[in-house]
Amino acid sequence: MLGNFSYCNPAKLYFGDQSLDYLNTELPKYGKNVVLIYGGGSIKKNGIYDDVIKILEAQGKNVAEIAGVMPNPTLAKLYEGIEIARKHQADLLLAVGGGSVCDYAKAVSVSVNCEEDPWEKYFVRFEEPSCETLPVGCVLTMVGTGSEMNAGCVITNQETKQKIGHVFADEKIIPRFAILNPRYTMTLPHRQMVAGIYDIFNHICEQYFSGEDDNTSDYISEGLMRSVLHASRIANKNPQDYEARSNLMWTATWALNTLIAKGKSTDWMVHMLGQAVGAYTNATHGMTLAAVSLPYYRHILPYGLPKFKRFAIEVWKVNPEGKTDEEIAEEGLKAMEDWMKELGLAMKISELGATKDMIDGIADATLLLEGGYKVLSRKEVVEILKESL
Template sequence: MLGNFSYCNPTKLYFGEDALENLIVELAKYGNNVALVYGSGSIKKNGIYDEIMDILKSAGKTVSEIAGVMPNPTVHKLYEGVEIARTHKVDFILAVGGGSVVDYAKALSVSIHCEEDPWEKYYARFEEPVCEIVPVGVVLTMVGTGSEMNTGAVITYPEKKLKIGHVFTDERIMPKFSILNPRYTMSLPKNQMIAGIYDIFNHICEQYFSGEDDNTSDYISEGLIKSVIHSSRIAIKDKNDYEARSNLMWSATWALNTLVSRGKSTDWMVHMIGQSVGACSNATHGMTLSAVSLPYYKMIMPYGVRKFARFAVNVWDISPDGKNEEELAKEGLSAMEAWMKELGLAMKLSEIGVTMEMIDDIVNGTLIMEGGYKVLSKEDVRKVLMQSM
């Protein structure tokens, strides 16, 4: 392994069918004024809302609700939440939902006491908070983002056609605890499950496809990817298979709690392009990633052919006999494509509502990241998008 690094992850996890029993113990550590943050209301239909409200009442908490957090939470929703939280003097945030709800809760946590416009401070200038941060706890109901164990918070500004993720460096923004019950994920529609699966897979790939040194993080990544592939095939046949869903939930957490990025440069260009697609189309995040992934990886493959060949052998079990690295690399990407189609992922941007008229805005809204095998130009981004149409 090359370079120096530090690693700290203070989020406490409770995993399994009885995980929610620990909520009342955790609530006792925080203030009485709780903001309950959730999405469109599915937690009311499946009973999770009632369970949590009973626990909050048992803990003697005063609860204000911030409902209706959308799949791509907007800055306007953030402003709304800040006003509610300030009015009710919120001193703890409980996020109940998937990655968008958890991202929103973390953005809210650094914005409540911020004296500046949080969009300008955190998403335009990428500054760190200097104000008091309201602690966040999580009850996860959808897997994919890994937001339950990291400091990332993605917010969309629709009028500017920008969707930006800020991965804060301040450890106080990490959720204090996350409750992970795989049963809670089983009521989601199949297409949301599939989108989440690809988000997990791509998080790992963004960290894997960089560097050439013999890195322990890459061996961990290969194991995680193989687990995701195996469990995904079971879950798409039976979405109520507990073992498969629990393995996907656990893989999602470890895919983006920064463990597998240690000692490595990382890429993230698929996410930058995908997020810009989402800002312009409001399409489901995992599907924006799947639609642009193959054209992107085919573009950078010649610059990192050794790792792509390793990916073919170690992840997809392709025999290296009689093949050079380029041939192996191409076979690996073909195997990946076949698996993506098997899941039913979007393979073209046109499938998720992207039109040619959106391309300029998507290009302009794509942040260029370094760390991968090739630093893209804006024209390269355009080529990826055109090949994805």
């Protein structure tokens, strides 16, 4: 490992089918005023809302609610949440939902006591908080983002058609605690489950396809990817398989709590492409990633050939005998494509509502990063997006 780094992750995790009981352990650590944050109301249908409210009431908490957080949280929704949290004089933000709800809670956390516009400060200038932030806790109901154990959040500005993520450096932004009950994920529609699975896998890829040194992080990544492949195939056939869903939930956390990024550069161009597509189509995040991944990876394969060869052999078990490095690497991506189709992922952005006349706008909204094997030009972004159609 060639890099110099520090690592601290203060999130406390409670895992398992009885993990909600530990909300009773965490709530007494915070003040009386809690803002409960959730999405479109599925937690009311499946009973999770009632279970959480019962615990909050038993703990004597004064509860306000921010409901209706959408899969791609908007800036307008962020402004609404800031006002609710301020009016309630919130002591704790409790997110109950998937990654978008957790992301949104973190965005509210860094904005409530900030006098500046949060979009300009955090998502245009990428500054760190200069004000007091609110603690966040999570009860996770969908896996994929790893938002329960990182300091990242993504917000969509519908007026400018920009979907931008900010991973904060301050460890206080990481949720103080997270409750991970795999059974909560079993009520998701199949499409949401597989979108989350691909989100997990791509988070690992974004950190794996970079660097050239012998890095422990890459060995960990390969093990995590193999775990995702194994569990995903079981869950795809039987979504009620607890062991498979629990392994996916745990892998999602470790895929993006920054552990496997240590000591190396990271890519994240699939996310930049996918988020730009998402800003124009409002499509599910994991599906936008799936739709642009293979065109991007095939484009950069010549620049990172040794790693793509290793990926094929170590993750996809491609037999290298009698094959060139290029053939091995391409066979690995073909195996990845077959797996994605097996899950039922979106393979083209046109499936998500993107059209040819959107390409230039999507390209303009795509942030260009330098951590991968190839720094893309705008022309290359357009080519990749056209290939993704």
